Amino acid sequence: MIRLFATDLDGTLLKRGNIIKQEDIDAIGRLHEQQIDFAVATGRMERDIIRISQEIKHDAHRISQNGAFAHTKNNDVILANTFDVATSKALHKAVSAFTTPFCITTADEAYISFKTPEIKAMDDYAYFPIVEGVDFEDDYNDEFLPSRYMLIGDEKDILNSQKQIDEAFHEVSESYQSDPRCVDIVPKGVSKAAGLTALAKHLHIELHEIAVIGDSFNDIPMFNMTPHSFAMSTAPKTVQQQAAHVVDDVFEAIDFIQSKVSTS
The missing domain is CATH 3.40.50.1000 (HAD superfamily/HAD-like)
Incomplete structure (x- = not known):
């Protein structure tokens, strides 16, 4: 049943x-x-x-x-579930090294490194437009922690980036391809x-x-x-x-x- x-x-x-x-x-x-x-x-x-x-x-x-x-x-x-402060800072630095846009979500908000024309077009259909700007690598604390990092772009590029992230952070994170143009990085488990x-x-x-x-x-x-x-x-x-x-x-x-x- x-x-x-x-x-x-x-x-x-x-x-x-x-x-x-x-x-x-x-x-x-x-x-x-x-x-x-x-x-x-x-x-x-x-x-x-x-x-x-x-x-x-x-x-x-x-x-x-x-x-x-x-x-x-x-x-x-x-x-x-969120990443801890140390992991958050390390992941933030790692995804910032890629040329593709990346998104960071907390329990309450979503932020993106920069908005491409494609992402700006998506804002027209979003229930809550994403906030542009992720200049808070040093601001993580117990009250402000991410639950997910997202890599956005051409499938080949983001899958290559996903492989690098998995190799470096496999002990504390997992990743999923949630869309042909999006990879999600979340806490282990x-x-x-x-x-x-x-x-x-x-x-x-x-x-x-x-x-x-x-x-x-x-x-x-x-x-x-x-x-x-x-x-x-x-x-x-x-x-x-x-x-x-x-x-x-x-x-x-x-x-x-x-x-x-x-x-x-």
Whole structure:
């Protein structure tokens, strides 16, 4: 029996231009009718999930920044992972050495080294425009710590940079390609799967009672934690191969699990 349905945002529930299909919104509404809980697991920040939940008029448990933070829909804090001061300074210096733009997120804000025309265009669709300027390498303290560094640019360039970061910081960080043009660097042990596992424990839900859907490499840990996994048909083939099912839309996955619930 499925007791929790978790969806990624960008490229999954959230289409280009921050569009959510009405069929998906309606399907999320039907989850409540069968007492299936709803969660969002995304690389985006918690504030984005809150805004989207308000727009679709459905509360959600919130796994944000690829699992760095986890909150229940009642605002209970389950996880809050950041880098320590020394690691933050070292990573800041390392990513500053690359020529591609890099982004730094804390629990409350997102900063970028410089805005390319592409990034400026993205601001038009962002719920919260990113802040330009990262001149705070020496300002990290226990009250101001990053939860994620992001490398942005051509896939070949950022993957090469990712390799260098992994070699230098593998003991304290992990990295994921969250988009063909974006690599996320997060504290060791952080993943959407870890965030969902902590949430499931808090809600007294077994992992096999969770269904998940996503479209990118950072969703693969979710796919591996439960037999009820769905990849979007727009996902890279290597991502699709890690999921139990491939669908075109979120509502198709919800319809599938609801048909299983109704016949069980």
